[in-house]
Amino acid sequence: MSRRPRPSDPDRPARSNIVDVAALLFGEKGYHGTSVRDISSHVGILAGSLYSHIDSKQELLAEILRRYSARARAVR
Numbered sequence: 001m002s003r004r005p006r007p008s009d010p011d012r013p014a015r016s017n018i019v020d021v022a023a024l025l026f027g028e029k030g031y032h033g034t035s036v037r038d039i040s041s042h043v044g045i046l047a048g049s050l051y052s053h054i055d056s057k058q059e060l061l062a063e064i065l066r067r068y069s070a071r072a073r074a075v076r
Helices: 012-031 038-044 057-073
Strands: none
Touching: 012 038, 012 057, 038 057
């Protein structure tokens, strides 16, 4: 079962920051060139601790795509 934080989830700011960092790194190094360790290092937590906020690197990519898709639809 996937862990989806609710808006009132105290994890939300950390998760949002993780998604932002992942988007930046994916843009710079590509999805395959970015490791979970890269993301956790930039966020300032251990790689294993990252998984208390996310399920997978693939989930991060999906979240990034959802965000950009929502922004694109809002512009129309």
